[in-house]
Amino acid sequence: MAEQVALPEQTEQLPKKMRWFDGFAMSMTMPAALIATLGASVADLGGWGAAVLWAISMLIAMGVNWIYTELATMFPESSGGISHYAAEAWKKRAPWVAPLASVGYWLPWGTNLATYGAVTGALVQAQWFPESTWTMDLGPITLNLPIAIGIAVILFMYLVNVIGVRFTMAFVYITAGILMIPLFAFIVLPLFSGEWRPAELTWNLHGMEGLHKALVWLYIMAWTTFGIEVCATFAPEYRDSVKDTTKAIKAAVLFCLGVFFLIPITLGGYAGEAAIQADPATFFVDSFASLIGGAADVMVLCLIASLLLIMTTSVADASRVLFMMGKTGITVRSVGKLNRRGVPIRALNVMLVLNIVVLVVLQSPLAIIVTGNLGYILTHIFAVSGFFMLRKDRPNAVRPIKLARWFVPLSLFLTAFMVLILVVGATGFSVTGYGGYKELAIALGVLATGVVMWFFVQKSDARKAQESESPTR
Numbered sequence: 302m303a304e305q306v307a308l309p310e311q312t313e314q315l316p317k318k319m320r321w322f323d324g325f326a327m328s329m330t331m332p333a334a335l336i337a338t339l340g341a342s343v344a345d346l347g348g349w350g351a352a353v354l355w356a357i358s359m360l361i362a363m364g365v366n367w368i369y370t371e372l373a374t375m376f377p378e379s380s381g382g383i384s385h386y387a388a389e390a391w392k393k394r395a396p397w398v399a400p401l402a403s404v405g406y407w408l409p410w411g412t413n414l415a416t417y418g419a420v421t422g423a424l425v426q427a428q429w430f431p432e433s434t435w436t437m438d439l440g441p442i443t444l445n446l447p448i449a450i451g452i453a454v455i456l457f458m459y460l461v462n463v464i465g466v467r468f469t470m471a472f473v474y475i476t477a478g479i480l481m482i483p484l485f486a487f488i489v490l491p492l493f494s495g496e497w498r499p500a501e502l503t504w505n506l507h508g509m510e511g512l513h514k515a516l517v518w519l520y521i522m523a524w525t526t527f528g529i530e531v532c533a534t535f536a537p538e539y540r541d542s543v544k545d546t547t548k549a550i551k552a553a554v555l556f557c558l559g560v561f562f563l564i565p566i567t568l569g570g571y572a573g574e575a576a577i578q579a580d581p582a583t584f585f586v587d588s589f590a591s592l593i594g595g596a597a598d599v600m601v602l603c604l605i606a607s608l609l610l611i612m613t614t615s616v617a618d619a620s621r622v623l624f625m626m627g628k629t630g631i632t633v634r635s636v637g638k639l640n641r642r643g644v645p646i647r648a649l650n651v652m653l654v655l656n657i658v659v660l661v662v663l664q665s666p667l668a669i670i671v672t673g674n675l676g677y678i679l680t681h682i683f684a685v686s687g688f689f690m691l692r693k694d695r696p697n698a699v700r701p702i703k704l705a706r707w708f709v710p711l712s713l714f715l716t717a718f719m720v721l722i723l724v725v726g727a728t729g730f731s732v733t734g735y736g737g738y739k740e741l742a743i744a745l746g747v748l749a750t751g752v753v754m755w756f757f758v759q760k761s762d763a764r765k766a767q768e769s770e771s772p773t774r
Contacts, residue, residue, distance in 0.1 A: 319539050323470050324532040324549030329477040330614040331553070332484060332560045333607035334525045339564060340581030346518060348502025348569035354515055356562040358522040363554045364715055365681060366530055368688045368708060370547040373533045374701040375691070377542030382406065382534035382622060383684040388631070390687025393694070397752050398683050403631045404751030406680040407622045409524065409673025410531075411652055413615035415659035417608045418454040422447030424608075428601045442661050451660050458612045459653045462620065463644060469617055476610035483589060483603050488563050490592045491571035499570035513725065513732065520726020523719075524674050526561065527681055529553040534618050543701045616652060623648035630758050632751070675744040678723045686716040 335355075342351040372386040384406040388399035426433060426447050437444040461472050491497040506515050532549035539545030569577065572588045589600040624645035627637025640646040689712045691698065727741060 317538055317540050317542075319470065319535055319545070321539065321545035321548035321552070323473075324535050324539065324545065325552045325556075326470070326473045326477050327531050327535070327614045327617070328529045328549070328553035328557070329473075329480055330531065330611045331525055331528045331557050333480055333610050334528065335561060335564065336483065336585065336604070336607060338521070338525060339568070340577050340584050342518060342522070343565055343569045343574060344578040344581045345505065346514070347505035348499070348565055348574055349504045350506045351569065352502075352562055352565035353504075354506075354518055355522060355526070355565060356558065358519050358526040359554075359558045359561045361519075361715065361718070362523075362526040362529060363558060364711060365527060365685055366533075366550050366554055368685055368704065368712055368715075369530055369533050370550055371700055371702050371704050371708075372684070372688060372691070373536050373546040373550070374543045375698060376536070377546070377701075378537045382536075382618070383530050384622060384680055385625060385629075386691075387680060387683035387687050388629075390690040390694075391683060394690075397755070399629075400631050400751045400755030401676075401748055402680040402683045403622065403626045404748055405676025407619050407626065408747060409677045410615045410622065411619035412656060412659055412673065413619075414455045414458055414612050414652065414656035415451070417612050417615075418451030418656070418660055419447060421454050421605055421608050422450035424601055424605060425450050428598065444661070448660060452657060454609075454612070455653065455656050455660065458609070458616055459649060461613060462616050462649055463646065464642075469613060473610065473613055476606045476613065479603055479606035480610060483585070483600070483607070484560065484564075486589055486592050487568040487585065488560070489567075491567045494571065494592065496591075497567070497570045498573070499566055501573065502566070502569055503574060513729065516722055516725040517729035517732040519722050520674065520678065520729070523678050523681075523722065523726075526557065527677070529557055530681075531614060531618050534621055547702060616649070620645045620648040620652055623651060630762055631755050632758060633754070634758070675723070675727050675741070676748055678719060678726075679748075682716055682719045682723065685712050685719065688712040689716075 339351070342355065345351075346354055369383060369386070372383075376385060376389065384399075384403040387402035391398035391402075430446060433446045435445065462469055505511070529550065532553055533546055535549075536542045536546045539549075568585065568588060571592075572584055576587070577584045586597060586600050586604075589603075590597050593599075623632070624637055624639070624647075626632040627634050627648070629637070636645075636647045636651060638645070638647050689709055692709055727744075
């Protein structure tokens with residue numbers, strides 16, 4: 302088994318310019334992602350089933366992220382987020398957890414530009430250019446209007462992040478503010494209309510079959526609810542890494558818990574399950590138009606803004622994780638560099654190329670999404686179990702925030718429950734049609750490739766360290 306090799310300390314440091322409410326604004330990605338998956342959950346689970354299961358998923362995320370408040374303050378200078386916590390906790394027992402968790406965490410965040418860029422292109426074409434159906438064959442790939450728009454969006458988001466963190470945060474606040482329009486419409490306005498009928502919502506979780514379906518959906522929902530941990534990734538960039546990190550996580554937990562429970566009830570009770578089942582992907586466009594008048598164009602613009610918010614947060618988060626991976630030798634060290642503005646430019650360049658390739662070649666990157674979900678939950682399993690290990694292995698470590706003792710057994714329970722969700726959800730294809738054995742094989746292959754790359758980097762570091770210690774001839 303390869304041992305991690307310590308090379309001279311890196312001096313690259315991210316600038317400390319953010320406050321806790323900046324991290325909270327980043328977490329608004331999660332309610333935006335809920336809008337994209339809400340219809341399918343209501344159609345399959347029923348309105349009450351979806352509301353309760355979203356709340357359960359968010360409560361699990363609350364426990365998990367409360368644990369991360371202690372870990373974040375233990376490693377306040379780490380931009381690796383939960384993958385770094387996992388690596389630190391497991392490095393003596395299983396150093397290969399570091400690349401496994403890092404790749405598992407980075408990939409879903411890192412490829413969101415391709416995923417939501419394609420969705421943005423499809424929305425723009427459907428709403429404003431329905432007659433534009435041109436295609437361009439370029440050998441093994443084909444371009445069309447949605448893909449061209451998606452590429453333009455990827456380039457735009459890349460430039461937003463290259464300029465610097467303050468400009469990025471300004472863009473986040475604008476898109477998060479626009480997101481408040483559909484959230485307000487979906488949570489508040491149905492209550493004052495005569496069409497809200499919560500009593501007509503159903504519960505489609507019955508017996509052992511219902512339990513199996515619930516576990517599969519918790520696997521799917523985890524990508525949305527657990528994502529509030531993005532607040533921890535920016536710990537080294539907060540002005541007060543300890544206080545700002547914990548405030549951002551707690552605010553995100555409480556806000557998202559309310560949103561995720563209320564929207565299936567309010568919007569589901571207004572639109573009706575029949576309408577949602579007929580068109581789970583875009584049913585809320587008609588609901589929005591009927592709530593505030595004929596405003597389909599406004600609704601599409603709001604949706605695009607929410608997608609831009611997801612992409613902004615994703616590229617900011619993933620680029621910092623990749624930067625940390627390079628800095629600590631988990632992957633090629635050359636990506637662990639900052640430019641003069643303190644931006645992880647090489648990590649951004651890697652993401653730019655990756656997302657354009659994914660979008661152009663795959664166009665509908667289902668395999669990447671499934672790969673991301675598998676690795677993402679696996680990373681949480683390593684990080685939460687790492688809380689227990691760090692309490693055991695480093696009892697005297699500096700912990701500016703030290704949680705109560707009962708969080709130790711809670712971490713073990715959450716770890717076991719997430720393992721159950723992972724095993725059942727990753728193989729529950731027949732329940733929701735979410736992936737298949739091909740996608741599962743791709744997921745395992747990508748994670749294994751990350752471990753192999755880490756092994757070779759460690760070997761290279763060991764050789765360099767040995768050469769530097771040998772006497773000069």
